[in-house]
Amino acid sequence: MFSPLIDELINALRILPGVGPKSAQRMALHLLERDKLGAAKLAASLQSAVDKVGRCALCRTLTEQEICATCSSTQRDPHLLCVVETPADVLAIEQAGNYSGRYFVLLGHLSPIDGIGPEDIGVDVLLQRLQNEDIQELILATNPTIEGEATAHYLAEQAKRLEVKVSRIAHGVPLGGELEYIDGGTLAHAFNSRQGV
Amino acid sequence: MAKLEVVENQEVYVLHSRPFRDSSLLVNLFSPEYGRVNVIAKGARKQSGKRQLRQPLQVLTPLLVDWQGRTSLKTLLRWEYRQSALSLQGERLYSALYLNELLLKLLPENDSSSELFKPYENCLLNLLEDQPLQPILRNFELELLTCLGYGLDFEHEESGQAINPEGFYRWQKSGLFCQSAGPNTYAGAHLLAISRRDFSQPEVLRSAKMLMREVLDQLLDYQPLKTREFFRQMQSSKSKPSSTHVP
Numbered sequence: 001m002f003s004p005l006i007d008e009l010i011n012a013l014r015i016l017p018g019v020g021p022k023s024a025q026r027m028a029l030h031l032l033e034r035d036k037l038g039a040a041k042l043a044a045s046l047q048s049a050v051d052k053v054g055r056c057a058l059c060r061t062l063t064e065q066e067i068c069a070t071c072s073s074t075q076r077d078p079h080l081l082c083v084v085e086t087p088a089d090v091l092a093i094e095q096a097g098n099y100s101g102r103y104f105v106l107l108g109h110l111s112p113i114d115g116i117g118p119e120d121i122g123v124d125v126l127l128q129r130l131q132n133e134d135i136q137e138l139i140l141a142t143n144p145t146i147e148g149e150a151t152a153h154y155l156a157e158q159a160k161r162l163e164v165k166v167s168r169i170a171h172g173v174p175l176g177g178e179l180e181y182i183d184g185g186t187l188a189h190a191f192n193s194r195q196g197v
Numbered sequence: 198m199a200k201l202e203v204v205e206n207q208e209v210y211v212l213h214s215r216p217f218r219d220s221s222l223l224v225n226l227f228s229p230e231y232g233r234v235n236v237i238a239k240g241a242r243k244q245s246g247k248r249q250l251r252q253p254l255q256v257l258t259p260l261l262v263d264w265q266g267r268t269s270l271k272t273l274l275r276w277e278y279r280q281s282a283l284s285l286q287g288e289r290l291y292s293a294l295y296l297n298e299l300l301l302k303l304l305p306e307n308d309s310s311s312e313l314f315k316p317y318e319n320c321l322l323n324l325l326e327d328q329p330l331q332p333i334l335r336n337f338e339l340e341l342l343t344c345l346g347y348g349l350d351f352e353h354e355e356s357g358q359a360i361n362p363e364g365f366y367r368w369q370k371s372g373l374f375c376q377s378a379g380p381n382t383y384a385g386a387h388l389l390a391i392s393r394r395d396f397s398q399p400e401v402l403r404s405a406k407m408l409m410r411e412v413l414d415q416l417l418d419y420q421p422l423k424t425r426e427f428f429r430q431m432q433s434s435k436s437k438p439s440s441t442h443v444p
Contacts (some may be wrong), residue, residue, distance in 0.1 A: 018219050112294045113213050113301070115423035117430040146255050146282070146290070153286050154431070185281040 006032065058129070060105045060122055061087045070094075070103060077101045079136040083126065083155060085109055085143055093141065101139070104129070109147040110154060118154065126155070130162050140168045144189075199267040204231065206263065208279060210317070211256045212297045216242060222254060224273065225301055226262070232311035233304045236264050238273040257293055257321065258282040269307055289324045291431065292334060295424040296320060299338070302417055303345060316340040331406065332396040338409045339394070347372060347416065349408075351392030362386040368411055383408060 002010070006028060013024040031039035055061070056068035063069070070076060070090075080101025084090055090103050106121040118124070130138065138159045142148035156166045172190035173182055182190075212225040212233070220243035226234045241254050254260075259279040264271040285293050296317065304313070320337040324330070342348055349368075352360055355375040360366065364385040367377035374388065387404040396402045413422075 110427075112291055112424040112427040113298050114215075115426060117427050119430070145253065146257060149286070150290050153290075157287070183281075184278060188281055 059103045060107060060125065061090055061103060075100070079134060080139065081129070081133075081135045081137070082139040082141050083152075084141045085148065085151075089141065101137075106142070106151065109142060109145075109151040111147050112150075121151070123155070123158065127158055127162065130159060130164050135164055137165045137167060140166065144171050201265060201267055202271070203265040204263065204271075206261055207231065209234075209260050209262050210321075211254060211258060211260065212301050213256065214238075214254060219243075224254060226260075226264075227300060227304075227311075227314065227317065229311065229314035232308040232313075233300065233306050234264070234271060235269065235306065236262075236266075236271045236273040238276070241273075255282055256297060257285060257290075259318075283321055283325055285321075285324055288330060291424060291428055292330060293321060293324055295334070295422070295428070296337060298422055298424045299341060299413070302420070302422070303341065303413075311344070313341060313344045316344075331402050332394075335391075335396060335402070335405045335409060336394060338413065339391075342412065345416070347412070349412070350374070351388045360385045360388055362389055368408060370415060381407075381411075 001007075009028045009032075010021070010024045013019055013027050014021065016024075019027070031042070049064075052064040053062055054064065056063045056065070056071055058067055058071040061068055061070070065072075077100050080099075081104055082093065082099060082101055083104045083106060084093065085106050085108060087105055087107075090105060093099050093103075104122075104126050106123075106126075108116055108121045110116060110118065110121065129135065138155070140152040140155055142151045142155075152168055156168070159166045170193055171186065172193065173179065173186065179187065207226075207228045207230065209226040209228040212227050214222045214224040217223040217237060220240050222238045222241040224236050224238050224241075226236055228234055238254055254276060258281075260276050261279050262276040263274040265274060266272050283293075300313075300317070304311070316337060320333055323333045339349075349372060351374075354360055354366060355369070355371075355373040360374065362385045364376055365378060365382040366374040366385060366388060367379075367382050369375055374383075383404050384400075387401045390396070390398065390401040391405050391408070396405065
């Protein structure tokens with residue numbers, strides 16, 4: 001219906017999450033009709049981000065530097081290491097704002113049926129760090145799913161062999177939640193890890 | 198147009214799920230009346246704005262579900278937990294996932310005559326308890342073969358003669374045993390023990406594992422099982438390697 005270049009743009013936009021044919025068409029037409037300057041800026045920043053952004057050599061999060069800002073910061077506690085599944089998890093913890101150690105991003109979780117094993121999630125890199133650096137506590141902040149738990153269990157076993165203290169983030173009742181609406185599994189967890197007051 | 202099939206209150210287990218579109222999941226369910234069913238769970242990955250948080254759809258969780266659909270891919274309408282998720286860890290968790298992979302690869306879709314549900318459930322419950330791992334897996338594999346119509350005759354050889362405890366036998370692709378010498382043979386006594394599901398001797402267990410692997414590999418068209426591969430990786434990354442734990 002459109003000329004080939006516009007069609008190509010519409011199809012390219014559809015790779016974005018949540019963008020179907022109709023939204024892609026709206027976006028493409030908006031960029032071309034109303035905001036060519038913005039479109040050029042978008043294209044340039046997309047290009048340079050794709051070219052330059054890679055993985056941090058230490059924690060594997062997304063960055064255009066060799067070592068990311070969190071890893072190279074002297075303000076952060078080098079004895080604490082928090083393991084998360086994705087770069088988005090790092091952001092979430094940073095926004096919560098009370099963690100001052102460093103991170104390690106697995107970029108996934110163990111998933112036997114999909115054939116994702118320890119090597120695919122960088123466990124070798126992590127174990128090397130545990131051996132070479134003076135890390136006193138490894139905090140496992142993988143998701144509380146079956147796969148996330150399996151990953152945490154596996155990492156805990158490996159880290160204990162290297163005699164590093166391992167902890168797992170708590171699971172329980174969300175703040176502002178009501179007990180009545182919480183599923184049994186979460187409540188059971190909350191009761192098992194209750195704390196004295 | 199095919200008739201709309203509506204199924205309510207089925208007790209199921211999730212065998213596997215994978216993300217679909219932005220917030221949905223494609224889920225393989227295992228149910229007692231409909232066998233293996235593929236459903237799409239719309240919005241299952243979204244934390245809904247409603248007050249009630251959605252219960253996550255996860256593997257190894259006993260669920261009660263409703264679904265409907267006209268084609269082989271159904272739409273999941275509702276799900277709730279029958280009990281909380283089974284808390285399996287480490288080796289036992291990987292074993293449970295191994296069972297799931299076997300079912301995913303070997304069980305035909307929408308096969309209503311699934312007598313395998315109870316054995317599967319029992320097997321998961323056994324995995325929760327502190328029983329030896331290998332016999333649980335072997336029992337389930339034997340059960341699976343019987344349900345698929347590949348039940349092995351452990352008492353007679355190809356010619357119809359009874360299996361001799363002193364003899365040595367080879368498994369053939371026809372499913373029958375024949376007397377044979379050389380490597381890859383099974384002692385007659387071991388076959389008889391397997392037939393009685395008596396895994397008290399380690400040698401019997403080892404033969405059973407070899408035999409199951411041979412039979413399942415053939416059924417799977419020699420496609421590798423990813424969970425088995427995974428087990429191997431896990432074992433090799435451990436300090437003390439021992440191949441005996443690979444299912």
